[in-house]
Amino acid sequence: MAETTTSTSSIPSVMKAAQQSNYGEIRSVLTLHDDVPVPRKLSSKEILVRIYAASINPIDWKLLNGNLSLISRFSFPHIPGSDMAGVVVDIGSAVKRFKLGDEVYGNAGISGGSYAEYVCANESIFALKPKNLTMEEAAAVPLACETSYQALFSKVSPAVGAGSKVFICGGSSATGFFAIQLAKAVGAQVATTCSQRNFSLLEKLGYKITQNKDEINNDQQQLLVIDYNAKDFGRELSGQNYDVVYDCVGGEQQWISAQQILKQGGQFITIVGDDTKSIVSLKSIASTTSTVIGRKLSSVFGSNHHGYIIHFLNQVPEELDDIRTNYIETGKVKPLIDTIYDWRKDGVEALHSLYEKSKSGKAQGKLILKIANEK
Ligand SMILES: NC(=O)c1ccc[n+]([C@@H]2O[C@H](COP(=O)([O-])OP(=O)(O)OC[C@H]3O[C@@H](n4cnc5c(N)ncnc54)[C@H](OP(=O)(O)O)[C@@H]3O)[C@@H](O)[C@H]2O)c1
Known part of the structure:
Protein backbone atom coordinates (compact mmCIF):
# COMPACT_ATOMS: atom_id res chain seq x y z
CA MET A 1 0.00 0.00 0.00
CA PRO A 142 -0.76 2.68 -19.29
CA LEU A 143 0.70 3.75 -22.64
CA ALA A 144 2.06 0.45 -23.94
CA CYS A 145 -0.88 -1.67 -22.81
CA GLU A 146 -3.63 0.73 -23.92
CA THR A 147 -1.98 1.23 -27.33
CA SER A 148 -2.09 -2.53 -27.94
CA TYR A 149 -5.59 -2.84 -26.44
CA GLN A 150 -6.91 -0.23 -28.89
CA ALA A 151 -5.04 -1.68 -31.86
CA LEU A 152 -6.40 -5.19 -31.32
CA PHE A 153 -9.87 -4.50 -29.95
CA SER A 154 -11.07 -1.28 -31.58
CA LYS A 155 -8.93 -0.37 -34.60
CA VAL A 156 -9.04 -3.61 -36.54
CA SER A 157 -12.43 -4.82 -37.66
CA PRO A 158 -13.61 -7.35 -36.69
CA ALA A 159 -11.86 -7.00 -33.34
CA VAL A 160 -9.40 -9.71 -32.36
CA GLY A 161 -11.28 -12.45 -30.50
CA ALA A 162 -11.62 -16.18 -30.01
CA GLY A 163 -10.11 -18.07 -32.95
CA SER A 164 -8.49 -15.02 -34.60
CA LYS A 165 -5.01 -15.64 -35.98
CA VAL A 166 -2.76 -12.77 -34.93
CA PHE A 167 0.90 -12.15 -35.71
CA ILE A 168 2.75 -9.63 -33.52
CA CYS A 169 5.99 -8.08 -34.80
CA GLY A 170 8.25 -7.51 -31.79
CA GLY A 171 6.88 -9.78 -29.04
CA SER A 172 9.54 -8.77 -26.51
CA SER A 173 8.78 -5.04 -26.79
CA ALA A 174 6.45 -3.57 -24.16
CA THR A 175 3.63 -3.02 -26.65
CA GLY A 176 4.37 -6.49 -28.04
CA PHE A 177 4.24 -8.45 -24.78
CA PHE A 178 1.06 -6.68 -23.71
CA ALA A 179 -0.44 -7.47 -27.14
CA ILE A 180 0.46 -11.17 -26.88
CA GLN A 181 -1.26 -11.41 -23.48
CA LEU A 182 -4.35 -9.41 -24.53
CA ALA A 183 -4.82 -11.48 -27.69
CA LYS A 184 -4.31 -14.75 -25.79
CA ALA A 185 -6.74 -13.58 -23.08
CA VAL A 186 -9.57 -13.39 -25.65
CA GLY A 187 -8.70 -16.76 -27.17
CA ALA A 188 -6.73 -15.74 -30.27
CA GLN A 189 -4.00 -17.90 -31.81
CA VAL A 190 -0.80 -15.85 -31.54
CA ALA A 191 2.63 -15.90 -33.16
CA THR A 192 5.40 -13.34 -32.85
CA THR A 193 8.94 -12.29 -33.76
CA CYS A 194 11.47 -12.22 -30.93
CA SER A 195 15.24 -12.66 -30.76
CA GLN A 196 16.59 -15.79 -29.09
CA ARG A 197 17.99 -13.74 -26.17
CA ASN A 198 14.44 -12.69 -25.29
CA PHE A 199 12.71 -16.09 -25.41
CA SER A 200 13.19 -16.29 -21.62
CA LEU A 201 11.23 -13.04 -21.25
CA LEU A 202 8.19 -14.58 -22.94
CA GLU A 203 8.66 -17.76 -20.89
CA LYS A 204 8.39 -15.58 -17.75
CA LEU A 205 4.82 -14.90 -18.84
CA GLY A 206 4.19 -18.64 -18.72
CA TYR A 207 4.33 -19.35 -22.47
CA LYS A 208 5.78 -22.53 -23.95
CA ILE A 209 7.80 -21.44 -26.92
CA THR A 210 7.84 -23.37 -30.16
CA GLN A 211 9.72 -22.31 -33.28
CA ASN A 212 7.99 -24.88 -35.49
CA LYS A 213 4.64 -23.95 -37.03
CA ASP A 214 3.81 -27.64 -37.52
CA GLU A 215 3.93 -28.18 -33.74
CA ILE A 216 1.04 -25.76 -33.07
CA ASN A 217 -1.77 -27.40 -31.09
CA ASN A 218 -4.71 -26.15 -29.05
CA ASP A 219 -2.68 -25.38 -25.92
CA GLN A 220 -3.38 -21.69 -25.14
CA GLN A 221 -0.01 -21.40 -23.36
CA GLN A 222 1.84 -22.33 -26.53
CA LEU A 223 3.42 -19.47 -28.47
CA LEU A 224 4.91 -19.70 -31.96
CA VAL A 225 8.04 -17.54 -32.07
CA ILE A 226 10.16 -16.63 -35.09
CA ASP A 227 13.71 -15.51 -34.23
CA TYR A 228 13.89 -12.38 -36.39
CA ASN A 229 17.70 -12.50 -36.49
CA ALA A 230 17.60 -15.93 -38.13
CA LYS A 231 14.44 -15.93 -40.26
CA ASP A 232 12.03 -13.68 -42.11
CA PHE A 233 8.52 -14.28 -40.73
CA GLY A 234 6.97 -13.67 -44.18
CA ARG A 235 8.95 -16.49 -45.76
CA GLU A 236 8.61 -18.74 -42.70
CA LEU A 237 4.81 -18.42 -42.39
CA SER A 238 3.94 -17.71 -46.03
CA GLY A 239 0.33 -18.62 -46.87
CA GLN A 240 -0.69 -19.19 -43.23
CA ASN A 241 -3.74 -16.91 -43.51
CA TYR A 242 -3.38 -14.59 -40.53
CA ASP A 243 -6.31 -12.26 -39.81
CA VAL A 244 -4.17 -9.50 -38.31
CA VAL A 245 -0.50 -8.52 -38.26
CA TYR A 246 0.19 -6.01 -35.45
CA ASP A 247 3.52 -4.25 -35.96
CA CYS A 248 5.32 -2.89 -32.88
CA VAL A 249 8.71 -2.67 -34.65
CA GLY A 250 8.28 -0.52 -37.78
CA GLY A 251 10.17 -0.32 -41.06
CA GLU A 252 8.96 -1.22 -44.53
CA GLN A 253 10.05 -4.86 -44.22
CA GLN A 254 7.35 -5.58 -41.60
CA TRP A 255 4.65 -4.60 -44.14
CA ILE A 256 6.35 -6.54 -46.97
CA SER A 257 6.59 -9.71 -44.85
CA ALA A 258 3.09 -9.27 -43.42
CA GLN A 259 1.53 -9.42 -46.87
CA GLN A 260 2.93 -12.93 -47.32
CA ILE A 261 1.13 -14.26 -44.23
CA LEU A 262 -2.14 -12.29 -44.20
CA LYS A 263 -5.31 -13.89 -45.50
CA GLN A 264 -7.29 -12.20 -48.28
CA GLY A 265 -8.84 -9.12 -46.59
CA GLY A 266 -6.53 -9.46 -43.55
CA GLN A 267 -5.34 -6.32 -41.79
CA PHE A 268 -1.91 -4.88 -41.04
CA ILE A 269 -1.85 -2.40 -38.17
CA THR A 270 1.35 -0.55 -37.26
CA ILE A 271 2.12 1.78 -34.34
CA VAL A 272 5.43 2.86 -35.88
CA GLY A 273 5.15 3.04 -39.69
CA ASP A 274 8.10 2.84 -42.06
CA ASP A 275 10.21 5.47 -40.28
CA THR A 276 11.52 3.87 -37.10
CA LYS A 277 13.26 7.13 -36.06
CA SER A 278 9.89 8.96 -36.07
CA ILE A 279 11.35 12.23 -37.33
CA VAL A 280 8.39 14.49 -38.10
CA SER A 281 9.23 17.04 -40.80
CA LEU A 282 7.16 18.44 -43.66
CA LYS A 283 9.03 16.05 -45.98
CA SER A 284 8.34 13.01 -43.76
CA ILE A 285 4.65 13.94 -43.42
CA ALA A 286 4.34 14.15 -47.22
CA SER A 287 6.16 10.85 -47.69
CA THR A 288 4.12 9.03 -44.98
CA THR A 289 0.88 10.40 -46.40
CA SER A 290 1.65 9.18 -49.90
CA THR A 291 2.76 5.76 -48.56
CA VAL A 292 -0.43 5.38 -46.51
CA ILE A 293 -2.67 6.48 -49.40
CA GLY A 294 -0.89 4.05 -51.74
CA ARG A 295 -1.29 1.13 -49.32
CA LYS A 296 -4.92 2.00 -48.55
CA LEU A 297 -5.69 2.17 -52.28
CA SER A 298 -4.08 -1.21 -52.76
CA SER A 299 -6.34 -2.57 -49.99
CA VAL A 300 -9.30 -1.58 -52.18
CA PHE A 301 -7.96 -2.29 -55.66
CA GLY A 302 -5.14 -4.80 -54.99
CA SER A 303 -5.74 -8.51 -55.48
CA ASN A 304 -5.39 -9.43 -51.77
CA HIS A 305 -7.32 -6.50 -50.23
CA HIS A 306 -4.92 -6.28 -47.26
CA GLY A 307 -5.96 -3.42 -44.97
CA TYR A 308 -3.26 -0.97 -43.83
CA ILE A 309 -3.73 1.04 -40.61
CA ILE A 310 -1.36 3.41 -38.78
CA HIS A 311 -2.49 3.65 -35.18
CA PHE A 312 -1.74 6.35 -32.58
CA LEU A 313 -3.07 6.00 -29.06
CA ASN A 314 -6.08 8.13 -28.27
CA GLN A 315 -6.53 7.86 -24.51
CA VAL A 316 -9.90 6.71 -23.18
CA PRO A 317 -10.09 6.40 -19.35
CA GLU A 318 -12.71 3.63 -19.53
CA GLU A 319 -10.16 1.50 -21.40
CA LEU A 320 -7.68 1.72 -18.49
CA ASP A 321 -10.61 0.66 -16.24
CA ASP A 322 -11.32 -2.32 -18.50
CA ILE A 323 -7.62 -3.23 -18.65
CA ARG A 324 -7.53 -3.13 -14.83
CA THR A 325 -10.65 -5.17 -14.09
CA ASN A 326 -10.80 -7.66 -16.95
CA TYR A 327 -7.16 -8.27 -17.75
CA ILE A 328 -4.77 -7.27 -14.93
CA GLU A 329 -6.76 -8.02 -11.78
CA THR A 330 -7.81 -11.35 -13.32
CA GLY A 331 -4.12 -12.21 -13.81
CA LYS A 332 -4.47 -12.54 -17.60
CA VAL A 333 -2.09 -9.64 -18.32
CA LYS A 334 1.10 -8.78 -16.41
N1 LIG B 1 1.58 4.86 -32.13
C1 LIG B 1 1.51 4.81 -30.79
O1 LIG B 1 0.54 5.30 -30.19
C2 LIG B 1 2.64 4.14 -30.03
C3 LIG B 1 2.46 3.79 -28.68
C4 LIG B 1 3.49 3.11 -28.02
C5 LIG B 1 4.68 2.82 -28.71
N2 LIG B 1 4.81 3.21 -30.00
C6 LIG B 1 6.06 2.89 -30.75
O2 LIG B 1 6.14 1.48 -30.81
C7 LIG B 1 7.51 1.07 -30.80
C8 LIG B 1 7.69 0.03 -29.70
O3 LIG B 1 7.53 0.65 -28.43
P1 LIG B 1 7.78 -0.21 -27.10
O4 LIG B 1 7.64 0.68 -25.93
O5 LIG B 1 6.97 -1.44 -27.17
O6 LIG B 1 9.34 -0.58 -27.35
P2 LIG B 1 10.43 -1.25 -26.42
O7 LIG B 1 9.80 -2.00 -25.30
O8 LIG B 1 11.46 -0.25 -26.09
O9 LIG B 1 11.07 -2.28 -27.49
C9 LIG B 1 12.28 -2.89 -27.25
C10 LIG B 1 12.19 -4.31 -27.77
O10 LIG B 1 12.02 -4.35 -29.20
C11 LIG B 1 12.66 -5.52 -29.70
N3 LIG B 1 13.01 -5.36 -31.11
C12 LIG B 1 13.83 -4.42 -31.65
N4 LIG B 1 13.91 -4.60 -33.00
C13 LIG B 1 13.14 -5.67 -33.29
C14 LIG B 1 12.82 -6.36 -34.51
N5 LIG B 1 13.32 -5.96 -35.70
N6 LIG B 1 11.98 -7.41 -34.45
C15 LIG B 1 11.46 -7.82 -33.27
N7 LIG B 1 11.74 -7.23 -32.08
C16 LIG B 1 12.57 -6.16 -32.10
C17 LIG B 1 13.90 -5.60 -28.82
O11 LIG B 1 14.33 -6.90 -28.80
P3 LIG B 1 15.85 -7.30 -29.22
O12 LIG B 1 16.68 -6.85 -28.07
O13 LIG B 1 15.78 -8.74 -29.39
O14 LIG B 1 16.16 -6.56 -30.49
C18 LIG B 1 13.40 -5.14 -27.44
O15 LIG B 1 12.97 -6.26 -26.69
C19 LIG B 1 8.34 2.36 -30.60
O16 LIG B 1 8.78 2.82 -31.87
C20 LIG B 1 7.32 3.34 -30.03
O17 LIG B 1 7.64 4.70 -30.29
C21 LIG B 1 3.84 3.86 -30.69
Missing part, protein backbone atom coordinates in the same frame (compact mmCIF):
# COMPACT_ATOMS: atom_id res chain seq x y z
CA ALA A 2 1.19 3.49 -0.78
CA GLU A 3 1.37 6.09 1.95
CA THR A 4 -1.86 8.07 1.39
CA THR A 5 -2.09 11.80 1.96
CA THR A 6 -5.62 13.02 2.56
CA SER A 7 -4.75 16.41 3.97
CA THR A 8 -3.75 19.12 1.48
CA SER A 9 -1.83 20.90 4.28
CA SER A 10 0.89 18.22 4.06
CA ILE A 11 1.65 18.98 0.42
CA PRO A 12 5.03 20.74 0.20
CA SER A 13 5.54 23.93 -1.80
CA VAL A 14 8.50 22.54 -3.79
CA MET A 15 9.33 19.10 -5.15
CA LYS A 16 12.02 16.99 -6.81
CA ALA A 17 11.47 16.93 -10.58
CA ALA A 18 13.31 16.34 -13.84
CA GLN A 19 13.62 19.32 -16.14
CA GLN A 20 14.36 19.52 -19.84
CA SER A 21 16.09 22.79 -20.77
CA ASN A 22 15.91 22.45 -24.58
CA TYR A 23 15.68 19.85 -27.34
CA GLY A 24 18.88 17.84 -27.62
CA GLU A 25 21.02 15.02 -26.27
CA ILE A 26 19.93 13.35 -23.01
CA ARG A 27 22.96 14.38 -20.92
CA SER A 28 23.02 17.96 -22.21
CA VAL A 29 19.39 18.92 -21.69
CA LEU A 30 18.05 16.76 -18.84
CA THR A 31 18.67 17.82 -15.22
CA LEU A 32 17.25 17.05 -11.78
CA HIS A 33 16.07 19.72 -9.30
CA ASP A 34 14.84 19.79 -5.68
CA ASP A 35 13.12 23.16 -5.81
CA VAL A 36 10.48 22.95 -8.54
CA PRO A 37 7.17 24.50 -7.38
CA VAL A 38 4.40 21.96 -6.76
CA PRO A 39 1.46 22.87 -9.01
CA ARG A 40 -1.20 24.01 -6.53
CA LYS A 41 -3.81 25.76 -8.71
CA LEU A 42 -6.24 23.11 -9.88
CA SER A 43 -8.96 23.80 -12.43
CA SER A 44 -12.34 22.22 -11.69
CA LYS A 45 -11.63 18.90 -13.50
CA GLU A 46 -8.02 18.50 -12.41
CA ILE A 47 -6.51 16.33 -9.70
CA LEU A 48 -3.14 16.59 -7.96
CA VAL A 49 -1.37 13.25 -7.79
CA ARG A 50 1.57 12.34 -5.52
CA ILE A 51 3.61 10.20 -7.91
CA TYR A 52 5.26 7.03 -6.57
CA ALA A 53 6.60 5.62 -9.84
CA ALA A 54 6.82 6.53 -13.52
CA SER A 55 7.96 4.62 -16.60
CA ILE A 56 9.55 5.54 -19.91
CA ASN A 57 8.31 4.88 -23.46
CA PRO A 58 10.19 5.53 -26.72
CA ILE A 59 7.98 8.61 -27.29
CA ASP A 60 9.66 10.23 -24.24
CA TRP A 61 13.17 10.24 -25.78
CA LYS A 62 11.75 11.04 -29.23
CA LEU A 63 10.14 14.14 -27.68
CA LEU A 64 13.34 15.03 -25.81
CA ASN A 65 15.58 15.09 -28.86
CA GLY A 66 13.12 17.25 -30.80
CA ASN A 67 12.18 14.67 -33.46
CA LEU A 68 8.53 15.53 -32.91
CA SER A 69 8.87 19.29 -32.29
CA LEU A 70 6.83 20.07 -35.42
CA ILE A 71 3.77 18.58 -33.72
CA SER A 72 4.59 19.24 -30.06
CA ARG A 73 6.51 22.37 -29.04
CA PHE A 74 7.42 22.72 -25.37
CA SER A 75 8.11 25.87 -23.43
CA PHE A 76 11.24 25.36 -21.34
CA PRO A 77 12.00 24.31 -18.68
CA HIS A 78 9.70 21.37 -19.28
CA ILE A 79 8.98 18.41 -16.95
CA PRO A 80 9.11 15.28 -19.12
CA GLY A 81 7.56 11.82 -18.61
CA SER A 82 4.08 10.50 -19.22
CA ASP A 83 3.30 7.09 -17.62
CA MET A 84 2.80 7.14 -13.84
CA ALA A 85 1.15 5.68 -10.76
CA GLY A 86 0.38 7.51 -7.52
CA VAL A 87 -2.15 8.76 -5.00
CA VAL A 88 -4.74 11.54 -5.36
CA VAL A 89 -3.87 14.29 -2.84
CA ASP A 90 -6.09 17.15 -4.04
CA ILE A 91 -9.11 17.47 -6.34
CA GLY A 92 -10.83 20.22 -8.32
CA SER A 93 -14.41 21.24 -7.55
CA ALA A 94 -16.02 19.24 -10.39
CA VAL A 95 -13.95 16.04 -10.21
CA LYS A 96 -16.31 13.05 -10.44
CA ARG A 97 -14.19 9.96 -10.82
CA PHE A 98 -11.82 10.20 -7.83
CA LYS A 99 -11.60 11.10 -4.16
CA LEU A 100 -8.64 11.98 -1.93
CA GLY A 101 -6.49 8.94 -1.21
CA ASP A 102 -7.43 6.97 -4.36
CA GLU A 103 -4.54 5.07 -5.93
CA VAL A 104 -4.44 5.83 -9.66
CA TYR A 105 -2.44 5.10 -12.81
CA GLY A 106 -2.42 6.97 -16.10
CA ASN A 107 -0.54 8.67 -18.88
CA ALA A 108 -0.02 12.43 -19.15
CA GLY A 109 0.45 12.32 -22.94
CA ILE A 110 2.87 14.61 -24.74
CA SER A 111 2.31 17.47 -22.28
CA GLY A 112 4.40 15.40 -19.81
CA GLY A 113 4.96 15.99 -16.11
CA SER A 114 5.33 12.48 -14.65
CA TYR A 115 9.07 12.64 -13.77
CA ALA A 116 8.22 14.66 -10.66
CA GLU A 117 6.92 14.08 -7.14
CA TYR A 118 3.58 15.71 -7.98
CA VAL A 119 1.58 16.23 -11.17
CA CYS A 120 -1.58 18.19 -11.76
CA ALA A 121 -3.69 16.93 -14.69
CA ASN A 122 -7.24 16.43 -15.89
CA GLU A 123 -8.96 13.50 -14.18
CA SER A 124 -9.67 12.00 -17.63
CA ILE A 125 -6.10 10.71 -18.03
CA PHE A 126 -6.30 8.54 -14.91
CA ALA A 127 -8.05 5.39 -13.77
CA LEU A 128 -7.99 3.48 -10.48
CA LYS A 129 -4.74 1.53 -10.19
CA PRO A 130 -4.94 -2.29 -10.41
CA LYS A 131 -5.07 -3.57 -6.83
CA ASN A 132 -2.74 -6.51 -7.48
CA LEU A 133 0.14 -4.36 -8.80
CA THR A 134 2.78 -2.35 -6.96
CA MET A 135 3.17 1.30 -7.92
CA GLU A 136 6.21 0.40 -10.07
CA GLU A 137 4.30 -2.34 -11.86
CA ALA A 138 1.26 -0.10 -12.39
CA ALA A 139 3.39 2.68 -13.89
CA ALA A 140 4.60 0.15 -16.48
CA VAL A 141 1.14 -0.35 -17.94
CA PRO A 335 3.74 -6.11 -16.88
CA LEU A 336 7.38 -7.20 -17.21
CA ILE A 337 10.00 -5.00 -15.62
CA ASP A 338 13.65 -4.74 -16.72
CA THR A 339 15.13 -2.16 -14.30
CA ILE A 340 13.89 0.18 -11.58
CA TYR A 341 15.98 3.38 -11.44
CA ASP A 342 15.92 5.41 -8.21
CA TRP A 343 16.88 9.08 -8.42
CA ARG A 344 16.92 9.45 -4.62
CA LYS A 345 19.84 6.98 -4.58
CA ASP A 346 21.61 7.71 -7.89
CA GLY A 347 20.56 11.30 -8.60
CA VAL A 348 20.48 12.53 -12.19
CA GLU A 349 22.41 9.42 -13.33
CA ALA A 350 19.23 7.40 -12.71
CA LEU A 351 17.33 9.66 -15.10
CA HIS A 352 20.01 9.60 -17.79
CA SER A 353 20.35 5.80 -17.59
CA LEU A 354 16.55 5.43 -17.86
CA TYR A 355 16.54 7.37 -21.14
CA GLU A 356 19.69 5.76 -22.53
CA LYS A 357 18.50 2.21 -21.90
CA SER A 358 15.14 2.94 -23.53
CA LYS A 359 16.84 4.58 -26.51
CA SER A 360 19.12 1.54 -26.95
CA GLY A 361 16.01 -0.46 -27.97
CA LYS A 362 17.37 -3.40 -25.95
CA ALA A 363 15.21 -3.21 -22.82
CA GLN A 364 13.91 -6.57 -21.59
CA GLY A 365 10.68 -5.31 -20.08
CA LYS A 366 9.64 -1.85 -18.91
CA LEU A 367 12.07 0.65 -17.43
CA ILE A 368 10.80 2.29 -14.27
CA LEU A 369 11.66 5.46 -12.36
CA LYS A 370 10.99 5.03 -8.64
CA ILE A 371 9.95 8.35 -7.12
CA ALA A 372 8.79 7.51 -3.58
CA ASN A 373 8.56 4.48 -1.29
CA GLU A 374 5.33 2.58 -0.85
CA LYS A 375 4.45 1.82 2.78
